[in-house]
Amino acid sequence: MADQPAYPIIDSHIHLFPSSELDTLAWNKPEGPLYKQHSLAEYASATGGPKNLEGFIFLETDRKHDLETGLKDGSGWEMPLMEVEWLKRIALGTPKEGEGHSEDDKKLCLAIVPWAPLPSGAEGMQRYVKEAAKHAGEAFKKVKGFRYLVQDKPKGVMLQDGFIEGLKWMGQKGFVFDLGIDQHNGGKWQLEEAYEMIEKAHEGVSEDNKVTVVINHLCKPDLSVYNQNDPAFVAWRTAMFKLSKCSKTFMKLSGCFSEMPASLKQAPVLEIFAALQPYLVVILATFGSFRIMFGSDWPVCTIGVDDAWKKWRQVVEKFCYLASLSEEDQIMIWSGTAIKAYGIKELM
Template sequence: MAEESEDYPIVDSHIHLYPATELETLAWCTPSNPLSGQHSLEEYTAATGSPSSLEGFIFLETDRKHDLKSGADNGSGWKFPLMEVDWLKRIALGTPKEGEGHMSEHKKLCLAIIPWAPVPSGAKVLERYIDEVEKHAEESFAKIKGFRYLLQDKPKGTMLHDGFIEGLKWLGKKRFVFDLGVDQHSGGKWQLEEAVDMIQKAHEGVDEQDKVTFIINHLCKPDLSVYNQTDPKFVAWRNAMFRLSKCSKTFMKLSGCFSEMPDKLKTAPADEIFLALQPYLVVILATFGPFRIMFGSDWPVCTVGVDDAWKKWRQVVARFCDLASLSKEEQIMIWSGTAIRAYGITELI
């Protein structure tokens, strides 16, 4: 493997962080969950090995418990997502509480924050919620570049409701991005089909500068146990990638793949993983191109069943860049440039 790929500046476009004191606020967290326990910056920097090339990360909301109805009515359903904003403010401003697993010097790594938002509730509620976010974030609000409402576990039609589309259009007008999380593997191909329809509806009748930017997570989570390119699952995924890439202002995260692999592949060397993923990586490169693809680790989710997961995924992506014969400029875009552009990060320009 060529060494030069590993020397490019890295912006990790997708990580999650949470302190041990707030585990009960996470919708998915039980004591037996392998990701239970504190996952803060001490653990993250240890997992990465703190390479000199790591410029920083983009934080993605961690699915805190919420209630759309009571949130819309009186704001009480927003308590835990706003608590997450408070937590990220302490990271971004370098003002940790004792035992939270980060230090003041870690603040330079926090390049952007993507909290939860009640997008299905429509523009008026969304505006009221983001006013609350700004109050909680204080000086760190400038790092909030967009929002996510996780769709992978929601019922059919959620992302096509009028309120959701209205919320997306409002985000675009306010220059916030939307991180899109759907899941073909567990949810089914309908999620991919609805995602395409959603983007088209959100952009319909909107001036180009006001269209919301969509940053698509984890290749839409295909089933990575499927290697046959004539398999209906692969064909459906490939077709969706072509359709999504044709939508304006869409970007793709090269992330989240370990979670969709069979257990045997997770423990394989990086080169073997790359070979298994090659059909998927070829499609992503052919559709989105290096100027709309960004590296993301999905830490700590990537660590489940995978040793040295952050470093291994970096090796897989480096192998991809080398064997695709990408130019220096193209590799820089994948490792950091695309994330800087898509999220509007100004500190590194």
């Protein structure tokens, strides 16, 4: 493969957390591989500090929360709001000692996507976002959207009246919704429900006020499936065509290592690309380069993978090269789509 031009890169999906707040993460256990600080010092080491890395978009890390007490007295929002304050210190360049970032790192923080209580409806969202703005201070201008992770929730959550109402409120206020679903572990119903959710959220809403939806990680298909006639692949492909027909909907080229068998994670880049090719072809055919964005899912991507960030970058480079994408198409995938979807005005 010929050397690829060094286009500007925006990593559209990373997670950060200091060692002092590990126990606020709902999923991170002391015996787990990520139970240690993952801040910008560690991120810089993982990426190798490429000169063309313009910055990143932070995604909430599923901190412990309680919807009911959050609405009642705000105590159920304590840990997600603690995360907002953590990102404030990064975005404004005011670190506490030992948190692994410096004042200079603030320029890398291009957008913040915190947690939000979407099932609480418009009223709950309004109250929470008001609190988040207080905790973020000047950094709130970098809050471009919110995520309420639905991949581990039961059927029907995405279709509840409050959830749809919350999405419509976000659209009116210009906030993006990051959608995290999981076909591999959750089942194909999540794909079907996600499409219905977007349809309901956009129903009766003007184009300008429709919520923008950024779909995470290709919806997490089972990447041990290589047979394109397999029912799981057919269901995923069908869903990609349906989801791509929804307006103001984007896809992150991210999170794939987590859905690969262990042997593929350790394989050479070309072998990984070959295994992913059927999936990448579908994503390009459905969403097109102007609605696809590069993301690493760091540090989750590092579990069982050596040099994961660099390896994923090489996979995406091979994808761009072997698909014979134009310079304009490649610029969109590496950074342009993220700028467009999240409205990052500083780089427009």
